[in-house]
Amino acid sequence: MINVQPGPSQLFHSVRDHVRQAFKLRIPELLPSGDEARELAQQTAKQLRELLAVPDSHEVFFLPETRSFIDEAMRVVGNSSALSHDVLLSNDVTLNPDTKLLVIHHTESGGTSLRPEVFTHLRDRGDDSLIAVDASLAWPYASLPFETIDAVFLEFHVGFGMPAGLGAAIVNDRWIQRHRTMRTSPEPIHPSLNLTWVSVLGGVLGDMLSRGIITIRRETEYKSSLLYHLLDQHPLIQPIVKEKANRSRTIIAARADDIGRIQDELRRHAITAGFAGNSVTFANFPSHSKEQYERLADILSAIRQ
Incomplete structure (x- = not known):
């Protein structure tokens, strides 16, 4: 099939092997608050950085899922806007000067994707707005202009061929500083994080790096x-x-x-x-x-x- x-x-071809390895290493027994869990998350984040050329300006946080995090950020910020590709590709983007957060899908299910210059254009016109990009349908293929983006969100069960239940927020210091007071900046290790999936993702990323x-x-x-x-x-x-x-x-x-x-x-x-x-x-x-x-x-x- x-x-x-x-x-x-479709699952990445080596997922099943990495699941077996994770159980052999007793990863499901790790405490999210423990040193081993932190080291596992750091190592997997390092692999993700290497594969996707994530700069040091952005931190990687693994999450059980990203939808609630994005929704909470939009709710707390207050004046936010989710821009569709119909608007972004029309060359007639009008932004409310009071907008504090722009949320964009790099690639939409309708089959369109955004070129890097779109993000540059938004940054030039968006003043001090934060820009958050959902890259779930785009990565690992797409190359993102991180210098124009404050946060990238993704679910690994899409482009990375993982089982559902693991996402990530990749955010810069500007995002962290603005959201820290709003209590929507990611935690170092989410208490509900599935560490088995983090371990499996590390194996998949290793295979992708080898390729x-x-x-x-x-x-x-x-x-x-x-x-x-x-x-x-x-x-x-x-x-x-x-x-x-x-x-x-x-x-x-x-x-x-x-x-x-x-x-x-x-x-x-x-x-x-x-x-x-x-x-x-x-x-x-x-x-x-x-x-x-x-x-x-x-x-x-x-x-x-």
Whole structure:
């Protein structure tokens, strides 16, 4: 079976091995407040920094999930704004001068992603606003301009092929200082943190580092180019995002009049994708091999009038 749903998506190939190793090391028995837990979190954060080139200006905090943290930050700050890609890609972004926090998805489920200059433009126009970016659907492929971003949030069960239940907040000192008085800055080790998943993530990150981020990005681009090339010429299913510069490499969204036929054919070949209405979304993460994407392209190509 191939799972190309956006999330939870297909597990990274070595997750099961790292789960067994975590239990062998008795990681589930660690106390979140203990030295071993802190060392584990620090080592995994170091690997994440290395893979994604996270600068020293930003701290890494692991969380059970990030939705409540983002919601709490928006609630406490008071004057916040969640900007959609429809607005950000329109070249007509108007910001309220009183806005204190901008929350943005780097990549949306509709198949669009933001270029680095969008964040630079926001920083130039956003005055002293904090900028928080959800990179769940973008990483590890995307390269973010950290100099323009105060906080990055992500859930690892998406692009990193992890089980659900682990996220991270990567925040700079400006974010920490502003939120410390509001009690929404992350704790060093969250009391409900699943340390087993932190250990497993460390194993996955080690495997990704061995493969290399350049190779991961090249493979992601190969797979997305393969599918977009097919969809651009397909008589029954077309990409939703027409502007190539705005197309996501990690989330590929398409539309078909007879979406049921597409779904039935994929199901017949044991492929699970994200279906909603007359659209389908294909995730393209390191957990999806080139061979799996070539098979997906062959199956879609065979669906004709």
